[in-house]
Amino acid sequence: MIAASDLAPSYDLVVIGGGPAGLAAASLAARAGVSTVLFDENPGIGGQIYRAITTTPVADRAVLGEDYWAGTELAADAKASGASIVNGATVWSLDPQRMVGASIAGKVRMIEAKRVIIATGSQERPFPIPGWTLPGVMTAGGAQTALKAQGLVPSGRTVMAGSGPLLWLLAAQTLRAGGRVDAILDTTPWRNWLQALVHLPDFALSPYFTKGLALLREVKAKVPVHRVDRVEAVGKEKLSEVVFASGGREQRLPADLLLLHQGVVPNVNLANAAGVAHLWNDRQLCFVPVLDADFGSSVPGIAVAGDGAGIAGGTAAAERGRVAAIAAVRALRPEATLPDTQAIRQKLQREEMGRAFLDWLNRPAESFRQPEGETLACRCEEVTAKQVRDMARIGCEGPNQMKAFLRCGMGPCQGRLCGLTVTELIAAERKMTPAEVGYYRLRPPVKPITLAELASLPISEAERKAVER
Amino acid sequence: MFKRLADAGTAVAITVDGKPVAARAGDTVAAALLAAGIDHCRTTPVTGAPRAPYCLMGVCFECLVTVDGVGSRQGCLIPVREGMKVETQLGKREAGR
Numbered sequence: 001m002i003a004a005s006d007l008a009p010s011y012d013l014v015v016i017g018g019g020p021a022g023l024a025a026a027s028l029a030a031r032a033g034v035s036t037v038l039f040d041e042n043p044g045i046g047g048q049i050y051r052a053i054t055t056t057p058v059a060d061r062a063v064l065g066e067d068y069w070a071g072t073e074l075a076a077d078a079k080a081s082g083a084s085i086v087n088g089a090t091v092w093s094l095d096p097q098r099m100v101g102a103s104i105a106g107k108v109r110m111i112e113a114k115r116v117i118i119a120t121g122s123q124e125r126p127f128p129i130p131g132w133t134l135p136g137v138m139t140a141g142g143a144q145t146a147l148k149a150q151g152l153v154p155s156g157r158t159v160m161a162g163s164g165p166l167l168w169l170l171a172a173q174t175l176r177a178g179g180r181v182d183a184i185l186d187t188t189p190w191r192n193w194l195q196a197l198v199h200l201p202d203f204a205l206s207p208y209f210t211k212g213l214a215l216l217r218e219v220k221a222k223v224p225v226h227r228v229d230r231v232e233a234v235g236k237e238k239l240s241e242v243v244f245a246s247g248g249r250e251q252r253l254p255a256d257l258l259l260l261h262q263g264v265v266p267n268v269n270l271a272n273a274a275g276v277a278h279l280w281n282d283r284q285l286c287f288v289p290v291l292d293a294d295f296g297s298s299v300p301g302i303a304v305a306g307d308g309a310g311i312a313g314g315t316a317a318a319e320r321g322r323v324a325a326i327a328a329v330r331a332l333r334p335e336a337t338l339p340d341t342q343a344i345r346q347k348l349q350r351e352e353m354g355r356a357f358l359d360w361l362n363r364p365a366e367s368f369r370q371p372e373g374e375t376l377a378c379r380c381e382e383v384t385a386k387q388v389r390d391m392a393r394i395g396c397e398g399p400n401q402m403k404a405f406l407r408c409g410m411g412p413c414q415g416r417l418c419g420l421t422v423t424e425l426i427a428a429e430r431k432m433t434p435a436e437v438g439y440y441r442l443r444p445p446v447k448p449i450t451l452a453e454l455a456s457l458p459i460s461e462a463e464r465k466a467v468e469r
Numbered sequence: 470m471f472k473r474l475a476d477a478g479t480a481v482a483i484t485v486d487g488k489p490v491a492a493r494a495g496d497t498v499a500a501a502l503l504a505a506g507i508d509h510c511r512t513t514p515v516t517g518a519p520r521a522p523y524c525l526m527g528v529c530f531e532c533l534v535t536v537d538g539v540g541s542r543q544g545c546l547i548p549v550r551e552g553m554k555v556e557t558q559l560g561k562r563e564a565g566r
Contacts, residue, residue, distance in 0.1 A: 042546060043548045057474060057493075123526065133520060136521070137523070138523050139529075141524065142525035150473070151474035152472070153472060156470045156471075179472075237508070379529070380530065381515060411530070412530035448541065
């Protein structure tokens with residue numbers, strides 16, 4: 001384990017996030033002779049897709065599937081590259097001068113970086129339905145994390161609801177592991193096919209096509225699937241049943257666990273706080289950073305690679321990490337020998353091919369993105385959709401003013417679970433586009449740290465004298 | 470809600486609100502709570518509603534607990550350690566008390 005005191009005061013390259021993009025970037029840069037440190041807040045490397053890749057207790061390889069185990073090579077490659085890989089390291093600050101604030105085991109260090117690659121990936125899109133804060137309601141990604149890292153499988157009455165590849169993958173993995181899935185509530189609107197269909201030929205050529213079909217077949221053979229346009233979690237102190245409806249016909253299922261998923265979106269908090277410009281992406285219904293062909297952002301020396309650059313999946317993330325790392329190495333050490341960039345870009349292009357189809361097909365319905373009434377928009381501060389809508393209607397112009405009015409986005413998650421909802425609700429009420437409404441202005445610390453952690457910063461004699469009488 | 474696959478790691482003893490809980494090496498605090506069937510880990514500051522781990526990837530902050538006396542720790546990011554004391558976190562406070 002690397003401690004805060006083992007770190008150098010500066011590095012050529014700081015990579016933030018240890019998923020496929022971060023691992024591939026750090027490995028390539030370190031091998032090209034660039035001093036590289038990778039910070040990741042989780043106990044081990046792999047990010048979400050390759051979560052616990054070096055430690056998973058799930059021994060039967062068929063359970064998680066070969067796409068998961070592909071992470072083994074990436075992890076081994078990064079470990080052997082000479083990059084310093086620091087787990088349990090929370091990066092809570094990054095400024096435009098590329099000063100990185102990291103906290104490791106309660107000790108804080110400010111690290112200078114000549115180049116930074118943000119590889120903080122994606123998070124699940126908020127899924128604000130009635131009752132989504134009840135114990136017993138979790139994200140599908142959360143359940144998958146528990147399976148990969150701890151070998152935990154759903155065993156009670158389990159319902160999965162939503163849309164997108166991860167939902168079907170989790171269902172298949174759960175069944176293979178001997179877990180229980182009582183029903184899948186598919187929220188994908190039929191009309192999405194209208195926009196998706198033209199992209200089907202491209203998707204048919206992508207690696208995801210045959211895999212996707214096989215997954216659907218595997219799960220549908222064992223689990224009843226309902227097409228639904230409404231889902232509610234019901235219970236007093238915890239989930240007791242899931243209510244769903246299709247075309248007005250309501251059904252109820254007793255349940256212990258409801259797993260929600262409607263796709264993933266870039267985790268923008270660190271990049272946004274560093275001043276990186278973002279734009280609304282209408283196909284993916286989220287904000288994505290503005291990037292050049294090398295994934296360089298609007299802030300000089302800061303790149304954003306992986307799903308944080310816009311959703312494209314794990315294998316594309318690794319290629320994006322390599323492209324960003326090559327640009328960093330070229331700037332830092334022009335004499336270094338580098339892999340063939342053209343080949344990497346071609347691979348990346350192939351990985352990204354089927355994305356338009358997946359995006360259009362799995363675009364969540366408005367009713368699952370723009371809640372109404374007493375449904376909570378902001379989980380932390382318990383702000384309802386009605387409150388946000390009412391404020392927008394009486395003149396609140398944007399998410400930042402909404403913070404002052406309702407405190408939404410000001411709880412510990414710092415808008416991660418309400419930001420997109422609040423932007424979309426304001427846009428809907430004020431007849432504007434989400435692009436015009438914009439997003440929360442985020443500021444460091446992007447993760448909470450204690451005063452004791454801050455006080456652990458090394459202080460020079462001169463600094464001490466400057467404030468002591 | 471969850472069961473463990475048979476081959477999961479060696480035992481680690483922790484306490485949750487003073488009661489012994491059998492965790493396993495490789496568990497995070499949040500995973501240990503889920504595996505033990507503990508149905509909530511905190512109550513909210515606004516209405517006092519019960520909450521449980523939601524995303525398990527450091528994003529949602531629903532799994533905030535007190536770990537060895539330090540409050541508001543993200544249970545999903547902290548590995549369990551032998552003898553660790555975990556407490557559920559009561560969010561709601563009333564002025565003057």
